[in-house]
Amino acid sequence: MLSILHTDSGRKMASANYQPPLILSDSDTDSDCDHSNAGSELSNSIFKSYLESSSSSSLTAVDLSKIQSFVTTSSSGALSCLICLERIRLSDPTWSCSSLCFSIFHLLCIQSWARQSSDLSAARAATRLPISAETASDQATWHCPKCRSPYSKSEIPRKYLCFCGKLEDPPCDNPWILPHSCGEVCNRPLKHNCGHFCLLLCHPGLCPSCPKLIRTRCFCGSVEDVRRCGFKNFSCNKSCSKLLDCKKHRCSQICHEETCPPCRARGTYRCRCGKKEEERDCCDRDFQCENPCTNVLGCGKHVCQRGCHSGDCGQCPLQGKRTCPCGKRVYEGMSCDVAAPVCGATCNKLLDCGFHRCPERCHRGPCVETCRIMVTKSCRCGGLKKEVPCYQDLSCERKCQRMRDCGRHACKRRCCDGDCPPCSEVCDRRLRCKNHKCPAPCHRGTCAPCPVMVTISCACGETHLEVPCGTEMDQKPPRCPKPCKIAPMCRHSSNCKPHRCHYGACPVCRLPCDEEYQCGHLCKLRCHGPRPPPNPEFTLKPKKKKLNHQRESTPGTPCPPCPELVWRSCVGQHFGAERMMVCSDRTQFSCDNLCGNPLPCGNHYCTKTCHPLKSQSSTSEKHKSSESCEECDLRCQKERLPSCQHPCPLQCHPGECPSCKVLVKRSCHCGSMVHVFECIYFNSLSETEKATVRSCGGLCHRKLTNCTHLCPETCHAGECPSPEKCSKKVTVRCKCLTLKKEWLCHDVQATYLNSGCDPKDISKNQFGLGLLPCNSECKTKEQAVDSGLQLRKPKVLEEKESENEKHLPKRRKRKDRVQEAKQISKLQQTLATMKRLFLFVIIIITLLAAVCFGYKGLLRLSDWMNEVEVQRARRRYPRA
Numbered sequence: 001m002l003s004i005l006h007t008d009s010g011r012k013m014a015s016a017n018y019q020p021p022l023i024l025s026d027s028d029t030d031s032d033c034d035h036s037n038a039g040s041e042l043s044n045s046i047f048k049s050y051l052e053s054s055s056s057s058s059l060t061a062v063d064l065s066k067i068q069s070f071v072t073t074s075s076s077g078a079l080s081c082l083i084c085l086e087r088i089r090l091s092d093p094t095w096s097c098s099s100l101c102f103s104i105f106h107l108l109c110i111q112s113w114a115r116q117s118s119d120l121s122a123a124r125a126a127t128r129l130p131i132s133a134e135t136a137s138d139q140a141t142w143h144c145p146k147c148r149s150p151y152s153k154s155e156i157p158r159k160y161l162c163f164c165g166k167l168e169d170p171p172c173d174n175p176w177i178l179p180h181s182c183g184e185v186c187n188r189p190l191k192h193n194c195g196h197f198c199l200l201l202c203h204p205g206l207c208p209s210c211p212k213l214i215r216t217r218c219f220c221g222s223v224e225d226v227r228r229c230g231f232k233n234f235s236c237n238k239s240c241s242k243l244l245d246c247k248k249h250r251c252s253q254i255c256h257e258e259t260c261p262p263c264r265a266r267g268t269y270r271c272r273c274g275k276k277e278e279e280r281d282c283c284d285r286d287f288q289c290e291n292p293c294t295n296v297l298g299c300g301k302h303v304c305q306r307g308c309h310s311g312d313c314g315q316c317p318l319q320g321k322r323t324c325p326c327g328k329r330v331y332e333g334m335s336c337d338v339a340a341p342v343c344g345a346t347c348n349k350l351l352d353c354g355f356h357r358c359p360e361r362c363h364r365g366p367c368v369e370t371c372r373i374m375v376t377k378s379c380r381c382g383g384l385k386k387e388v389p390c391y392q393d394l395s396c397e398r399k400c401q402r403m404r405d406c407g408r409h410a411c412k413r414r415c416c417d418g419d420c421p422p423c424s425e426v427c428d429r430r431l432r433c434k435n436h437k438c439p440a441p442c443h444r445g446t447c448a449p450c451p452v453m454v455t456i457s458c459a460c461g462e463t464h465l466e467v468p469c470g471t472e473m474d475q476k477p478p479r480c481p482k483p484c485k486i487a488p489m490c491r492h493s494s495n496c497k498p499h500r501c502h503y504g505a506c507p508v509c510r511l512p513c514d515e516e517y518q519c520g521h522l523c524k525l526r527c528h529g530p531r532p533p534p535n536p537e538f539t540l541k542p543k544k545k546k547l548n549h550q551r552e553s554t555p556g557t558p559c560p561p562c563p564e565l566v567w568r569s570c571v572g573q574h575f576g577a578e579r580m581m582v583c584s585d586r587t588q589f590s591c592d593n594l595c596g597n598p599l600p601c602g603n604h605y606c607t608k609t610c611h612p613l614k615s616q617s618s619t620s621e622k623h624k625s626s627e628s629c630e631e632c633d634l635r636c637q638k639e640r641l642p643s644c645q646h647p648c649p650l651q652c653h654p655g656e657c658p659s660c661k662v663l664v665k666r667s668c669h670c671g672s673m674v675h676v677f678e679c680i681y682f683n684s685l686s687e688t689e690k691a692t693v694r695s696c697g698g699l700c701h702r703k704l705t706n707c708t709h710l711c712p713e714t715c716h717a718g719e720c721p722s723p724e725k726c727s728k729k730v731t732v733r734c735k736c737l738t739l740k741k742e743w744l745c746h747d748v749q750a751t752y753l754n755s756g757c758d759p760k761d762i763s764k765n766q767f768g769l770g771l772l773p774c775n776s777e778c779k780t781k782e783q784a785v786d787s788g789l790q791l792r793k794p795k796v797l798e799e800k801e802s803e804n805e806k807h808l809p810k811r812r813k814r815k816d817r818v819q820e821a822k823q824i825s826k827l828q829q830t831l832a833t834m835k836r837l838f839l840f841v842i843i844i845i846t847l848l849a850a851v852c853f854g855y856k857g858l859l860r861l862s863d864w865m866n867e868v869e870v871q872r873a874r875r876r877y878p879r880a
Helices: 030-053 057-076 107-128 133-138 614-619 679-683 687-694 745-754 776-791 795-806 810-876
Strands: 094-096 104-106 141-143 150-152 213-217 224-228 266-270 277-281 374-378 385-389 453-457 464-468 565-568 579-582 663-667 674-678 729-734 740-744 769-772
Touching: 094 107, 104 107, 107 133, 107 141, 663 679, 674 679, 674 687, 729 745, 740 745, 740 769
Parallel strands: 729 769
Antiparallel strands: 094 104, 141 150, 213 224, 266 277, 374 385, 453 464, 565 579, 663 674, 729 740
16 A cells, blocks of 8 residues: 655644645756745645544544645655556546555556456356356456455446545546545445545545544543544543453453453362362363262262262162163163173164165164275266275275366376366466565466565655555656755855755756856856766656757856867868957868868869868858868779679769679589679678579489489589488399398498498499309399200200101100190299288288287377477466
8 A cells, every 4th residue: 555654743743734745846946936836725625524524633643643634645646457457548448446555556457457357256266156147247356456355247347436435536637636536525425334424525545434422431431521423432541340251250360352252260179979179260160070979870880971060969860661772672670780781683873984784683782884885986076986995985096187267287187177276386477576576376367467666765865655566667756845956056056046855967056157268268158167977877857948048058068169269270171371369250261272072972172272061160250161071073983892893883972882783603502503693782691692503402412422312302502411321222232233232331341441441432333243142042033044055965966856856746745835834834823822822911910009009009199299388388377
């Protein structure tokens, strides 16, 4: 809550002369004095009726201090909304809390806050309680952003009312009425329901205590006095003397508000049975001793078991009708010293579980404590059903993955029944003030405003003002009536007129300068010496005032030039051509030397006779017609930036040369394309950017150094990366070309290097040849070839055999051909069948492996996605 400091002297003011503390102006101008007087009259008008009806000055000062703080803050424009942290202007619709803190907020901000809070409360209630969404919405509540006082949904403000609630849309343009008030008497009921109403004008904050005078008695009722209604309860500071509960002694404490304490008078008292005496307090006089009662009951067989007591022991509890332990059979006329027999039936008493009955026979003593009947139970989350003993609770190990109310953390509770507990983490998000973090439990929606109040003070630290955290840099400093403690830095510090405490620069010194020049003359202008720097905590906008003095006497500027004779150079500023002239005389002259001033091109110098330049013609009186320097007609010879080999096409000119637009050709890194660039564009690029733009974007098309393949990378600069890691497939054969396999190129290179050969020296046709060792298949093939060669006969023998075959009958020849064909077809059929079986087995094994590894891959992918989701949630909502 906003508050200001009050001294003890202010609390001791008389009610007739009491004036609430005012914040004074920080300057000596008439406008500030008028504003201060207006604020004083406004404050006096608000408290006038209350001060006239009050009688106790000390209680009045204390009672009005908080209200005066609200009035001062409202009238000075230092109010800030805790929700948006923006300043509350005089014309902004507002709403003020009426429960505890009485803080003021923008109407739109509190409406948005209330709607969001009530909707969130309704959503939580509908989730946690067995009620419908409409019922939860009707019963939803919202809280004040500062004091957290609860309000119902029907109390969401919809109109802009004054502080007392009587006027809608109060005026904001009346300077004699407190902002956001109606200017009428508050007339709100005072606290404690005394029946009276507030006498102040419409004001912010709580109403003061009732100032009406009434006759009332003290707490003990022995003294009657006339007191203010708001402080009618008082103590007479005498002994209470009320009769205590014991009806024998009276209260010895000072007159007090609460009930009288128990009687502590010491005395000797007997126990209930009268066998023992002890010294005790009067409030503990009724006690029981430890001696058992040994009196014989009316039956003459049993002894009383009640312990220490007063009165008769009573009848024996075992006389009369008696039952067996289970209560099913009744026995009459039995002696009290005989135990009732058991009936032999089932006990059938309800066990502690409340569902099953005792299955044992009628017995004495209590039934079993734990019900061990096997029943089918479901765990809380419903994911597990199992037969367990009735007394045993069933729970599973599954963790709940649902998000809690905060929407940031998962439940993670084992065997959760769906009613996830509230999140136990700390919110720890940065508040709007940018200085503190939210200490509340993790929640959904916006955090509550920062409750910290920051004290800002004037420049001297005597006057204080509390504002919400985060708005201290936007607030105006409080006005302080104390004198300024900053010492002037000009030479008139001992004669300057004192002024009040302020932020910003001190007022201008109005005394003459009288500062002595080096030549001995005195400055006759107003003081323009240095001023102390302003306090950097607050920056005040300078007031627009008309300058009533010369420009040369502006505070913080040096004195004007001395009017003594000085040597002055010519208009061309040449050495050796000076003349003696008065300091204040700005007349210029020309000498006969060459000009020598830089030409407009900035590269050459003027060769004309000394002449005034255009920049100096305005201050010259004799040479009113200035003469410009000659024009340069040479070609530009500057080096271009960034440097290139193309000369500038313009004539000699000032400043930098235009960008070079000449087109240059550059081939890509792999040599498959030629790029055309502008010279300025290509030369302004860095080496990395040049390498990037020169790339054609396609494959490299350069042959690798260690093998016969092309580079698989995108067109790049420099050597191809990792030529020894080529992943192309190469067909590798044995020396006899019988066996062949597909190897990766880098494996082939490694094999050559291990064998002592350089892969660069291997030709393309021989690359991969001879790396496989020959095996039995190669030898079988060689034998088959050798046998074929041996079977070859000379042409003579073949001719003879052909002649012999000619004499064979046609049927025999046909039979031999059929038998050979049958033999060949059976062998081929067998081989084909074996190939099919082998292919079918390979396909089945491949499918089984794909299914197995695919299932494991899906599980790993699911685990990986869960880890990624958890990491993303941690990055989004990091812990403190």
